[in-house]
Amino acid sequence: MRRNLYLQVLVAIAVGVALGAWRPDLARQLKPLGDVFVKAVRMLIGPVVFCTVAGGLAGLSDLGRLGRVGWKALLYFEVVTTAALGIGLVVARTVQPGAGFHVNPATLDTGAMSGYTAEASHSGVVAFLTHIVPGTFVGAFAEGDALQVLFLAILTGVVLARMGERGRMLGSVLHELTEVFFGLVNLVVRAAPLAALGAMAFTVGAYGLGTLVSLGKLMASVYLTCLLFILLVLGGILRAHGFSVGGVLRMIREELLIVLDTSSSESA
Numbered sequence: 001m002r003r004n005l006y007l008q009v010l011v012a013i014a015v016g017v018a019l020g021a022w023r024p025d026l027a028r029q030l031k032p033l034g035d036v037f038v039k040a041v042r043m044l045i046g047p048v049v050f051c052t053v054a055g056g057l058a059g060l061s062d063l064g065r066l067g068r069v070g071w072k073a074l075l076y077f078e079v080v081t082t083a084a085l086g087i088g089l090v091v092a093r094t095v096q097p098g099a100g101f102h103v104n105p106a107t108l109d110t111g112a113m114s115g116y117t118a119e120a121s122h123s124g125v126v127a128f129l130t131h132i133v134p135g136t137f138v139g140a141f142a143e144g145d146a147l148q149v150l151f152l153a154i155l156t157g158v159v160l161a162r163m164g165e166r167g168r169m170l171g172s173v174l175h176e177l178t179e180v181f182f183g184l185v186n187l188v189v190r191a192a193p194l195a196a197l198g199a200m201a202f203t204v205g206a207y208g209l210g211t212l213v214s215l216g217k218l219m220a221s222v223y224l225t226c227l228l229f230i231l232l233v234l235g236g237i238l239r240a241h242g243f244s245v246g247g248v249l250r251m252i253r254e255e256l257l258i259v260l261d262t263s264s265s266e267s268a
Contacts, residue, residue: 005192012193013200017212020204027205033198040188044181046141050153051178057157058171066158083233084225091225097218 020027060066132151134140140148160167203211235245249256 005190008193009196012197016197016200017204017209019197020201020206021209024205027201030198030205031202034195034202037188037191037195037198040191041185042144044185044188045146046144046149048178048181048185049146049149050141050156051174051181053150053153054157054160055171055174055178057154058160058167058174060157060161066161080233080237084229087228087233088225091221091228095217095221095224097214097221 016027016030019030057066132147134143134145134148134152137152140152157171160171163170203215230245230249234248238245238248
C-alpha cells in the first residue's frame, strides 16, 4: 500500500507540473488542496503526542529514574540539535539552494511567517518557560502548540504513574486511543497525492517551470543534510553504544514513513 501511495504521489506531482505549465490560472486555484492536507495533519498531532507520552509514562514505576533519564535526554537533545544546525548551515552555505529562485517578495504570503517573527522579537528564557504552561488544558490542543501538549502529557503521565494499578489501566486506554489517532493519520495520508498535485500545480503556475530547478536543489540539500546527520552524528552515537544505523532505522520505519508522507515538521 505504501509503494502504491508513493507511486500515486509521483504521478500527482507530474500532473501538477504539467497543469501548472499548461493552465497556470487554474493551477493557482489548487493551492487549498495542499493547505487543507497540512491542517488535517496538524489537527491530529496534539492528541497523538499526548496519548503516546502520557500512556508511556503511566507504565513507569520508578519516577526517580524518569527524572534522571529526562535530564540526560534534554542534554542529548540540545547537543545533537546544535550539531544538526551546524550541518544544515554548512550545506546551505555550500549549495545555496535559493540561488536563482527569482521571486518577488511582494507576491509572497508572509502571514505564515508573521507569527514566528512576532514570537522571536520577545523570546527569552523566561518567556519560553512561561509559554510552556497553557492558559487552559484544552487550549494547548485548540492552538496546536506541541510544546504545551507535551508539558500536559508529562504531568498527566507522572500522575498516572503515581496511581499504581489504576494509572496503568488508564495508560492502557491511552495506548488504545493512540491506535485510533494513528488510524486517522493513515486515513489523512491517503490524500497525499491530491495535496502533492495542488502544491506542485500552484508552485509551477505561480512561479513558472524554472522554479523546479531551485526546488530540486532545495530538496537535494535537505536530503544531503539528513544523510550527513544520520551517518556522522547519529551513526557515531549509535556505534559508540553498540547499535547499527540500519537496525534503528528499521525499528522506526513506520514513523519515518508517516513523516515522509506528510512532509511536515509537525508530524516529525
